[in-house]
Amino acid sequence: MNRLLIILLALSYTSVFAYSGEGHINLGDKASELEDEGKSRDIHPSLSEIRKMHPEFLLHKRDKTLRQGVRTKRDSLKACVNCHSTSKDGEYIPVNAPDQFCSTCHQKVGVSLDCFSCHRTTPQEDL
Amino acid sequence: MSKKLNRRDFIKSTTASTAGVATIASGISLTTFAVNDNPVTKEKRWGMLVDINQLSESDIDNMVNACQEENGWGNETHSTGHQKPSWIKKIKVKDRATGKIDSLPMMCQHCEQPPCVDVCPTNASMRREDGVVLVDKHLCIGCRYCMMACPYDARSFVHENLSNQKEHMPRGKGTVESCTLCVHRVDKGGVPACAEAVSGEGVIFGDLYDADSKINQTLKKIQSTQIRADLNLNTGVRYSGI
Amino acid sequence: MNIRYQQIQGRSLGFYALVAGLGVFILAALGSVYYMEHNGHFVTGMNNRIVWGLPHVFALFLIIAASGALNVASIASVFQKKLYKPLSRLSGLVALALLAGGLMVLVLDLGRPDRLIVAMTEYNFKSIFAWNIILYNGFFVIVAVYLWMMFERRMNKFSRKAGIAAFIWRLILTTGTGSIFGLLVARHAYDAMIMAPKFIAMSFSFGLAFFILILMASYKWSERPLGDVVLNRLRNLLGVFVAAVLYFVIVFHIGNIYLAENKNVAMLLFNTNSIYTNLFWYGQILLGSLVPLLLIYHPVFKGNRSVLGLASLLVLIGGIVQMYVLIIGGQAYPLEMFPGKEILEGYGELVIYQASLPEMLLGVGGVAVALIAVVFLIKFLPFLPESLADKVADPHHKA
Ligand code: SF4
Numbered sequence: 001m002n003r004l005l006i007i008l009l010a011l012s013y014t015s016v017f018a019y020s021g022e023g024h025i026n027l028g029d030k031a032s033e034l035e036d037e038g039k040s041r042d043i044h045p046s047l048s049e050i051r052k053m054h055p056e057f058l059l060h061k062r063d064k065t066l067r068q069g070v071r072t073k074r075d076s077l078k079a080c081v082n083c084h085s086t087s088k089d090g091e092y093i094p095v096n097a098p099d100q101f102c103s104t105c106h107q108k109v110g111v112s113l114d115c116f117s118c119h120r121t122t123p124q125e126d127l
Numbered sequence: 128m129s130k131k132l133n134r135r136d137f138i139k140s141t142t143a144s145t146a147g148v149a150t151i152a153s154g155i156s157l158t159t160f161a162v163n164d165n166p167v168t169k170e171k172r173w174g175m176l177v178d179i180n181q182l183s184e185s186d187i188d189n190m191v192n193a194c195q196e197e198n199g200w201g202n203e204t205h206s207t208g209h210q211k212p213s214w215i216k217k218i219k220v221k222d223r224a225t226g227k228i229d230s231l232p233m234m235c236q237h238c239e240q241p242p243c244v245d246v247c248p249t250n251a252s253m254r255r256e257d258g259v260v261l262v263d264k265h266l267c268i269g270c271r272y273c274m275m276a277c278p279y280d281a282r283s284f285v286h287e288n289l290s291n292q293k294e295h296m297p298r299g300k301g302t303v304e305s306c307t308l309c310v311h312r313v314d315k316g317g318v319p320a321c322a323e324a325v326s327g328e329g330v331i332f333g334d335l336y337d338a339d340s341k342i343n344q345t346l347k348k349i350q351s352t353q354i355r356a357d358l359n360l361n362t363g364v365r366y367s368g369i
Numbered sequence: 370m371n372i373r374y375q376q377i378q379g380r381s382l383g384f385y386a387l388v389a390g391l392g393v394f395i396l397a398a399l400g401s402v403y404y405m406e407h408n409g410h411f412v413t414g415m416n417n418r419i420v421w422g423l424p425h426v427f428a429l430f431l432i433i434a435a436s437g438a439l440n441v442a443s444i445a446s447v448f449q450k451k452l453y454k455p456l457s458r459l460s461g462l463v464a465l466a467l468l469a470g471g472l473m474v475l476v477l478d479l480g481r482p483d484r485l486i487v488a489m490t491e492y493n494f495k496s497i498f499a500w501n502i503i504l505y506n507g508f509f510v511i512v513a514v515y516l517w518m519m520f521e522r523r524m525n526k527f528s529r530k531a532g533i534a535a536f537i538w539r540l541i542l543t544t545g546t547g548s549i550f551g552l553l554v555a556r557h558a559y560d561a562m563i564m565a566p567k568f569i570a571m572s573f574s575f576g577l578a579f580f581i582l583i584l585m586a587s588y589k590w591s592e593r594p595l596g597d598v599v600l601n602r603l604r605n606l607l608g609v610f611v612a613a614v615l616y617f618v619i620v621f622h623i624g625n626i627y628l629a630e631n632k633n634v635a636m637l638l639f640n641t642n643s644i645y646t647n648l649f650w651y652g653q654i655l656l657g658s659l660v661p662l663l664l665i666y667h668p669v670f671k672g673n674r675s676v677l678g679l680a681s682l683l684v685l686i687g688g689i690v691q692m693y694v695l696i697i698g699g700q701a702y703p704l705e706m707f708p709g710k711e712i713l714e715g716y717g718e719l720v721i722y723q724a725s726l727p728e729m730l731l732g733v734g735g736v737a738v739a740l741i742a743v744v745f746l747i748k749f750l751p752f753l754p755e756s757l758a759d760k761v762a763d764p765h766h767k768a
C-alpha cells in the first residue's frame with residue numbers, strides 16, 4: 001500500500017516538473033506578452049514554486065478575501081484568469097477548456113479542478 | 128465558529144518568501160486598485176435603512192434590476208417558477224386592520240444572530256466581522272438547511288449549470304446564494320448596487336456603529352423597525368414607514 | 370435454552386430474483402442521481418420554496434425507522450425480556466441497513482454530493498445538522514460493536530452494556546433528527562420541542578413495522594418455523610406504538626391550533642382543497658393509523674399473519690405520508706413574515722410540489738439499498754435463529 005502511494009506521488013511530481021525548462025504550451029495572451037517582454041519573472045519569480053504551490057496560494061487567498069474582505073490582487077484567481085486566457089477570433093476561450101492553460105496540466109496529472117464550477121472562466125472585459 | 132485562517136500557518140513561510148516580489152510586481156499591476164488589505168473588523172457594522180415612504184414601486188423595481196445586473200442572477204434558462212434565484216424582491220403587503228398598502232424590497236437582512244449561520248453544518252454560511260452574511264461556496268454542500276432556517280425567504284439555490292458569471296461574483300450549480308450587500312463594492316469603499324439605484328434618501332447605506340454616519344444619525348431621529356423583530360435577530364437591514 | 374443461529378442458504382431462484390429485483394431499483398436510483406446532479410436540481414420538483422422534497426421524505430423516514438428497528442434488541446438487552454433475545458441480531462442488522470439506505474438518499478440529494486468530504490471535515494458545532502452527522506456515524510459504530518458482542522461468545526457478557534449504550538444513543542439520535550425541524554424558529558409548522566418525543570414515537574412504530582415485515586418474509590422464504598408467540602408479542606407492541614404516534618400527532622396539532630400565529634398549521638388541517646390536508650386525514654390518520662389499529666386489535670384478525678403484514682405495510686405507507694405532510698406540507702405554506710399584514714404580491718402563495726420521477730426513484734432506491742443489505746448479510750452471517758417456533762422462543766409456552 002505504502003509503496004503504491006510512493007509511486008503515485010513520484011508520478012505526480014514528475015508530471016508537475018515535466019514542463020520545467022520549456023515553456024507552457026498554452027500560456028495565454030497577456031502572459032505570453034509579459035514573457036516576450038521578459039517580465040514574467042516579476043510576477044512568478046520561481047516557476048517551480050508557482051507550479052507546485054498555486055493551490056495553496058489560491059486557498060489561502062480565497063479565505064482571506066471571502067472571510068476577511070482582503071481584496072489584493074496577488075494570488076487572486078481573477079488575475080490568473082486575466083493573464084492566462086487565450087483568445088481566438090475575438091473571443092476568449094474558457095481557461096479550463098481542453099488544452100487551455102489550466103487544463104493542460106490538470107488533464108495530464110488527472111487532477112480535477114473545482115474552481116470553475118462557480119468562478120468565471122474568461123476575463124471580464126471584452127476584447 | 129468563525130474559521131481561523133491561521134490553521135493554514137504552513138503557508139506563511141512560503142508567502143513570506145514571495146512577499147518581497149509581490150511589492151515589486153504590484154508596482155506594475157496594482158495601480159488601478161483601491162486596495163483594501165486589512166481584514167475587516169468588529170468596529171464596523173454595515174447596515175441599510177429603507178424608507179418605504181420615499182420609494183415608489185418603480186424605485187423598488189430599479190433596485191431589483193440593479194442587483195441582477197451587478198451580480199448576474201436572473202438569466203437562468205432552465206429554472207422555472209420558484210426555482211429562479213431571487214436575491215432581492217418586491218413585496219406588497221396590506222395591513223389587515225387599516226388597509227394600508229405598502230411595497231418594500233426584501234433581501235437578506237444580514238442578521239446579527241443569523242439562523243442560517245447557526246444551522247449550516249460546514250461553516251459555509253458565515254458572518255463577517257463587519258456584519259455581512261455570506262455563503263462560502265467553497266464549503267457549501269448544497270444541503271439547503273440554511274434556506275429552511277432563514278425567516279425571510281432570502282436565499283436561493285442554484286438549480287442549473289451557469290457560465291459567464293460576473294468576475295466578482297462567483298455562482299455555481301448546487302450551492303446556495305443570497306444578497307452579499309455587494310461586499311465586493313463595499314470593501315473598496317463603494318455602496319451596494321441597489322442603494323445606488325435609488326436617487327434621494329430612500330435607501331441609506333452605512334456603518335451602523337459610526338456615530339457620524341448618516342444611517343446612524345437617521346436611525347436616532349426617526350421611527351424604524353426590523354422585520355420580525357420578535358425573533359431578536361438584530362437585522363442589519365432596517366425599514367421605516369411600515 | 371440455546372438458540373442456534375444459521376445463515377440462510379440463498380441459492381434458490383427466489384433469492385436471486387429478489388436480489389435482481391432490488392438491484393434494478395438501485396440502478397434506477399443511481400441513474401436518477403447522475404441525471405439530477407448532471408443537470409442540476411431544475412429537473413426535480415424542488416425549488417427555492419420547497420427546498421427539501423421527496424428524497425428528504427424517504428431519507429428521514431428511513432433514518433428514524435432505523436433507530437426504531439433497534440428497539441427489539443433494546444427490549445431484550447435493556448429490559449431483559451427473554452422472548453426478544455433471539456431477535457436481537459436481526460434487529461441490529463435492520464437498524465444498520467435502514468440507516469445506510471436513508472443516509473445514501475440524504476447525501477445523494479445534496480447540491481454538491483462530491484463534497485461529502487467537506488461535511489466530514491468541517492464541523493459547525495452549533496449546527497444540529499452537523500451533530501446529526503456525528504450521531505449517525507456513532508450509531509454505525511455502536512451498533513456494529515453491539516452486534517459483534519452478540520456474535521462473539523467470549524464477548525457475550527458485555528452485550529448487555531453495549532445494548533444499553535446503543536439504546537441511549539438511538540434515543541439521542543432520534544431526538545437529534547427531530548430537532549432538525551424542532552429548532553427552526555422561523556417555521557411555525559415545526560418550531561416546537563414536542564418534535565423530539567414525536568419523532569421517537571414515530572421511530573418506534575416505523576422501525577418495528579419494517580422489522581416485522583422483514584422477519585416474516587425471511588422466515589417464510591427460508592422455510593424456517595416462526596411461532597405465534599413471537600408474532601403476537603410484536604403485533605401488540607406495534608399497536609401500542611401506532612397509538613402513541615397518533616397521540617403525539619393529536620397533542621401537537623391541538624397545541625398548534627390554539628396558538629394564534631399558527632393559523633398556517635390550522636390551514637394545513639382544515640383546508641379541504643389542499644392536497645396536504647387530504648394526505649393528512651386520509652393517508653396519515655386513516656390509512657396509516659386507524660386502519661392498522663383496527664387490523665391489529667380487532668378479534669377477527671387475531672393470529673392472522675397476512676393481516677399483520679398488511680397492517681405493518683400500512684404503517685409504513687402512512688409513515689411516508691406523514692413525513693411528506695410534515696416536510697413538504699410544512700414548507701408549502703408561506704412564512705409569517707409580516708404578522709398582521711396580508712401579502713398581496715411577491716411572496717406568500719401556497720406552493721404545490723410535484724415530485725419528479727428521478728426523485729421518486731432515488732427515494733425508493735434507498736429502501737432497496739436497505740433491503741439488499743439485509744438480504745446479503747443474512748446470507749453470509751448467522752443473523753437468524755434456525756427456528757423461532759413457539760417451544761424454542763418461549764419454553765414455558767403451553768400450546
Ligand atoms: S436574512 Fe436569512 S439569509 Fe440573511 S442573515 Fe438572516 S437568516 Fe441568514
Ligand code: SF4
Pocket residue numbers: 246247248249250251252262266267268269270271272273274302303
Ligand atoms: S446549503 Fe450550503 S450554506 Fe446552506 S446550510 Fe447547507 S452547506 Fe451551509
